[in-house]
């Protein structure tokens with residue numbers, strides 16, 4: 075484990091010993107959780123990321139597509155800007171961009187959820203009926219799993235949900251820790267015609283994906299074995315789904331519906347993804363592997379580390395994510411929650427906390443070695459005024475400003491060509507498991523051989539405030555290179571009290587082939603969401619500039635490496651503001 079990860083683990087453990095102040099890893103502020111926001115702070119409020127008009131949000135819940143509408147539910151505190159009073163708020167959209175909020179979908183009302191309605195998923199049954207399964211907190215504070223059905227199937231908004239009295243349908247048996255048993259997945263259908271799903275849990279330090287089966291979606295029986303387990307602490311918000319492989323009967327970028335797994339031919343030609351959210355580390359990792367339907371066993375491919383240095387969807391602020399199959403565009407779409415990293419008093423003052431990352435299309439790479447993510451294509455509909463820079467060399471130590479757009483709410487696509495790969499610094503193999511620590515030491519101000527180069531975003535004109543999104547290339551020997559992608563917010567603001575961690579991940583690419591690294595960054599006031607090398611490595615970060623706000627925020631390209639780089643092409647667009655959760 076890297077030093078940063080070890081430190082985080084220690085801090086998390088300290089946190090957990092003060093059990094009274096944490097619930098499902100959310101810190102509790104009893105005195106703040108029902109304090110209405112007086113007004114909503116606009117300065118750093120995002121423009122095109124999903125968020126409600128005010129107050130606290132966390133995990134995306136039950137995303138689905140029904141009768142022409144996308145639905146997104148999310149954990150929401152209707153009464154304040156910190157975690158608490160959690161309900162399932164509900165929004166609908168025709169395009170994943172403009173959102174309308176409708177009545178809350180699920181809120182505590184029955185004995186089986188009277189103390190909370192926590193995360194869960196939707197499954198659209200073969201007859202087209204959507205069903206939600208979620209975690210309820212019962213009067214004994216046990217975590218139980220409940221179902222809810224739409225009251226009126228002819229309402230495409232699915233405004234009202236009914237919780238049958240036969241809930242809970244899954245209760246923790248004696249061998250399960252009832253305070254660590256939550257977040258049921260979308261169910262999948264086995265070739266035997268029975269449903270399966272998993273629920274996140276733990277046994278001491280072992281995270282577990284507890285497996286259940288059902289014939290009728292009502293009576294669920296626990297399987298003798300779990301789908302998978304690992305020594306990484308509580309597994310929250312597991313997600314398990316099929317992905318198409320290159321060379322199969324469908325394009326590898328197309329999504330696969332879990333319902334299709336009934337068909338043995340489909341089931342045999344896909345791979346499977348298991349993603350878990352690590353309560354202790356506050357990040358997620360995934361493996362890709364093989365799932366034996368008959369035995370209900372999941373085995374990750376050996377090339378995927380199955381531990382807390384596993385591959386991540388996002389190396390930044392992205393948690394409790396959930397994917398769904400979009401039948402309209404035959405793709406799998408991923409939602410993830412990005413928490414604030416400012417202070418609780420700041421959140422109180424601004425009256426809101428938390429956003430959802432831009433929905434991402436997610437699929438297995440052609441090589442099968444990792445997942446690729448890319449903002450859903452609909453995001454392009456927000457692009458407005460545009461500038462383009464091409465074939466601009468940036469010598470060692472130089473930088474330039476991109477002018478002609480207001481970049482505070484923008485979409486930037488750039489490609490950086492490297493002149494002298496030979497100048498790359500030597501890579502120490504011990505760094506392999508700690509990209510974040512490496513980026514922390516070799517941050518954007520530390521000069522290198524090839525890189526650091528990239529963007530300074532949300533920068534003040536004098537560059538005193540700036541957030542760097544950048545790459546650094548190392549060589550392991552004369553022919554092999556390692557590419558590191560970093561996000562360095564250490565100079566994003568002067569406010570020392572802000573938490574400003576560097577985030578980083580390695581980029582799985584052969585730099586000798588192209589000698590060029592593409593980058594896309596979605597900038598949105600206090601969000602910097604970056605997709606390196608076509609979505610191979612993604613990093614979302616939250617920053618809170620004090621000067622580089624509104625029209626004062628600037629965009630630069632910089633190069634602090636010895637090798638010259640060339641911006642072969644940079645396109646930047648101002649982004650329009652969609653309708654964001656106005657009541658219907």
Ligand code: DQQ
Nearest residue numbers: 098149192193256310394
């Ligand atoms: N948030 C929910 C839990 C989940 C956690 C409670 C993850 O169901 O485990 O708001 O952020």
